[in-house]
Amino acid sequence: MSYYKIENLEQYFKHYNKSIREPRKFWGKIAEENFTWYQQWEKVVDFNMADAEVKWFTDAKVNITKNCIDRHLSKRGEKTAIIFEPNNPSEEALHITYNELYERVSKMANVLREQGVRKGDRVCIYLPMIPELAVSVLACARIGAIHSVVFAGFSASAVSARINDCECKMVITSDGGYRGNKTIDLKGIVDEALETCPSVEKVLVAKRTNTEVKMKDGRDIWLQPLLDAALDNSVAEIMDAEDPLFILYTSGSTGKPKGMVHTTAGYMVYTAYTFKNVFSHEENDIFWCTADIGWITGHSYILYGPLLNGGTTVIFEGVPSYPDFSRFWDIIEKHKITQFYTAPTAIRSLAKESLDYIQKYPLKSLKVIGSVGEPINEEAWHWFNDHVGDKRCPVVDTWWQTETGGIMI
Numbered sequence: 513m514s515y516y517k518i519e520n521l522e523q524y525f526k527h528y529n530k531s532i533r534e535p536r537k538f539w540g541k542i543a544e545e546n547f548t549w550y551q552q553w554e555k556v557v558d559f560n561m562a563d564a565e566v567k568w569f570t571d572a573k574v575n576i577t578k579n580c581i582d583r584h585l586s587k588r589g590e591k592t593a594i595i596f597e598p599n600n601p602s603e604e605a606l607h608i609t610y611n612e613l614y615e616r617v618s619k620m621a622n623v624l625r626e627q628g629v630r631k632g633d634r635v636c637i638y639l640p641m642i643p644e645l646a647v648s649v650l651a652c653a654r655i656g657a658i659h660s661v662v663f664a665g666f667s668a669s670a671v672s673a674r675i676n677d678c679e680c681k682m683v684i685t686s687d688g689g690y691r692g693n694k695t696i697d698l699k700g701i702v703d704e705a706l707e708t709c710p711s712v713e714k715v716l717v718a719k720r721t722n723t724e725v726k727m728k729d730g731r732d733i734w735l736q737p738l739l740d741a742a743l744d745n746s747v748a749e750i751m752d753a754e755d756p757l758f759i760l761y762t763s764g765s766t767g768k769p770k771g772m773v774h775t776t777a778g779y780m781v782y783t784a785y786t787f788k789n790v791f792s793h794e795e796n797d798i799f800w801c802t803a804d805i806g807w808i809t810g811h812s813y814i815l816y817g818p819l820l821n822g823g824t825t826v827i828f829e830g831v832p833s834y835p836d837f838s839r840f841w842d843i844i845e846k847h848k849i850t851q852f853y854t855a856p857t858a859i860r861s862l863a864k865e866s867l868d869y870i871q872k873y874p875l876k877s878l879k880v881i882g883s884v885g886e887p888i889n890e891e892a893w894h895w896f897n898d899h900v901g902d903k904r905c906p907v908v909d910t911w912w913q914t915e916t917g918g919i920m921i
Contacts, residue, residue, distance in 0.1 A: 516546050518789045539568075543781050547820075548583050549574050550750050553777075567754050568778030575748035576757060576780045577654040580819035581617060582748070584610045592824045595798070596643050597843055599690035599830035605847070608643060610822075613650075616643070618746035620651035623738045627714050629682055631656030631749055634759065636680040636712075638662045638671060638702060640689030641829045644718045644735070645805050646815055648684045653757060656749035660759045660771070663806030664689055664696065668704035670769070674761050677771055679711040684735070688721035692834035699725040706731075753777035760808055780820065787817030790908055791880050797850040798877075800826040801884070802840070802858065809884050813853060832858050837865040841873040848877040852900065853908070855885035856892050863895040870899055882908030 515531075515538055518524045531538040536556040544552070550573035559566040584591070589611040596606040608616070629635060635657050639645040645661075652659035662674050675683065683706070689696040699717060703726060706712055715732045717725070727734075751757075757776045761769040787793060799818050803809040805827075818825035826847060832840050840862065844852060862869075881901045883893070888909060897907050 514545060515542050516785065516788065539781065542785060543569060543777075546784070547574070547579050547781065553753065566778075568775075568781070569753040572753040572777055573750050574753060574777050574780070575654065575751050576776055576816065576820075577617065577650050578748050579780060579784075580650065580816065581610060581614050584822045585614060588822050591822070593819060594643065594646060595824065595826045595847055597826055597828045597830075597847070599692070599834070601835065601839070601842065606643065613647075615744040616647045617650045617654055618744050619739045619742040620647050621654040621746040622742040623716070623735070624651055624655055624657060624682070626738070626742070627682065627716070627733070629655065629657050631751075632658065632756075633682070634658045634660055634678045634680045636660050636662060636671070636675050636683045638664055638666075638683060638685045638698060639718065640664045640686060640691075640696070640698065640720060641804060641827055642686070642689075642718070642720055643827065644684075644686070646827060649758075649805065649811075649815060650819075654746060654748050656751055656755065658756045658759055660761070661806050661811070662761070663804055664698060665691075665804075665806075668701045671701060671705035672708050673769060674771070675705065675709045675712060677761070677769070678759050680709070681711060681713055683712055683715045684718070685715060686718040686720045687725045688723045690721065690829060692831045695721050695723065697723070697725075703728075751776050758811065760811065780816070783812045783817045784820035787813060787823075788821050790910075791851045791853070791882070792906075793818075793821055793823055793851070795822070797879070798824050798826065798847050799851045799853075800828070800843070800847070800849045801853040802828060802832070803853075803855065803884065809853075813884075832862060836869065837862060838869040838873070841870050841875060844875055844878065845873045850877055851880045851882070852878055853882040853884055856883050856888040857885060859883060859888070859892045859896050863892060863899075867899065875900065875902065878902075878905050880908060881905045882910060884910045 515527050540556040553569040553572035555570040557568050558570050590609050592607045593610045593613045594608040635652050637648050637659055649659050660678055662671055683702055685698050685702045687699050689698050716735045718735045754775045756773050759771045759773050761771050801813045805814055814825055
């Protein structure tokens, strides 16, 4: 019996009880049967609760991008991995296949290596929700660099604090970003932040808004010419199961931001497993999490979870209110989204608007809907269930913190 896919409630309880009674056997079987490893583990889990130390898949060797991309190429090479939906609905959406994603990530990985980034180096990624963000994250993981994604709405002081705390060697940013009817000067924010960041040696700059920016000689480099010259294949770094994969900082709303380190193998197995089963993911589904990749939800359920399962995931650059309050429903209908995962804050704001915005869209493709962020209130839940899920879609009610990576209800 495979533990990886839960088919019904009875099977759920069987699997849950197995995971409690025999966790090593349960997670070991899932890890062995569903992922590609360079070397298997000595122990599934090793822990010392007195010292709060937990290690998963001790001494195993793996690379998460081999599991996100390479192993899908033979059967899913021409399947869409990422749908990029731009801020402006008049700009055509971009479909990136698994073959194309492999080439893009390989090129970016080779660029990072050529610019001196090595295994264990920290790279700050401060980009809008564009394909380069996903590619940069995966390229870091491919070469063993530790990515630290900073939400592209944060200020220069917030960026500076995060860069200095983990001593980033490189920053990847863009000339600017679009957010509704606004243009954000991301490069200007980075320039201000780096006035107090001595560890940064290089800044790679992607073009998105084509606005004029200042480029510092010897530090700042346009990204696209480097990508154009790079090879489109790359060797994935062999990582230890407990090697750090990424650092993600808390918002700082309750004090100084804290950098949470997520290691490789345990995160990989659990994120893939929860994505598969919480959202009842099937081969031809189109999954959309409206979060930003700058949050843990975005890391896990925009990028790693869907790609580990060979899925199709949507990256949305814009906001739910632009050009009007029907944008979410238009995207669901346009791409035939099957699982829709958004925040209670977004649900509450959309519920305040006229039902005319949503009632012109059938939304029949939806199979599962979910809320993520803070706990959802009763009124928002009922509006979501009634008008988005049409009282027929299961509602996945969740909340998350950067420290935990998600609590499923």
